[in-house]
Amino acid sequence: MKDKRPRNLDFTTIRLPLPAITSILHRISGAFIFAGVAVLLWLLSESLASEEAFLRVGQWLDLLIVKLLVWTILAGLLYHLIAGIKHMIMDMGIGETIEGGLLGAKLVVAFSTIAILLTGVWLW
Numbered sequence: 001m002k003d004k005r006p007r008n009l010d011f012t013t014i015r016l017p018l019p020a021i022t023s024i025l026h027r028i029s030g031a032f033i034f035a036g037v038a039v040l041l042w043l044l045s046e047s048l049a050s051e052e053a054f055l056r057v058g059q060w061l062d063l064l065i066v067k068l069l070v071w072t073i074l075a076g077l078l079y080h081l082i083a084g085i086k087h088m089i090m091d092m093g094i095g096e097t098i099e100g101g102l103l104g105a106k107l108v109v110a111f112s113t114i115a116i117l118l119t120g121v122w123l124w
Contacts, residue, residue, distance in 0.1 A: 036073035
């Protein structure tokens with residue numbers, strides 16, 4: 001039997017709702033922080049090796065590129081944490097409607113933006 005449903009394989013024409021975007025970003029941030037936490041753990045390990053290594057890591061953290069890298073990793077961690085809390089709340093049956101999902105997605109974007117900006121202020 002031939003399937004006669006229309007197919008839209010042009011992803012540039014598909015407009016996803018905000019809850020879908022935040023859910024997809026939650027998955028992407030999870031994959032991103034998998035590698036990012038390795039970098040943070042390496043920096044911690046390096047800083048604990050000796051007093052000289054601690055000072056060297058402190059000098060690295062003064063470099064703009066390293067600050068941006070750490071801030072990016074922390075941004076991924078914060079977004080993943082906040083979106084994960086929203087998913088756990090939804091698992092409890094709260095906000096499962098379309099309106100609730102949209103409100104939850106807006107709150108995730110708002111709280112994540114605030115947390116990421118505050119982390120940037122704290123790092124600099």
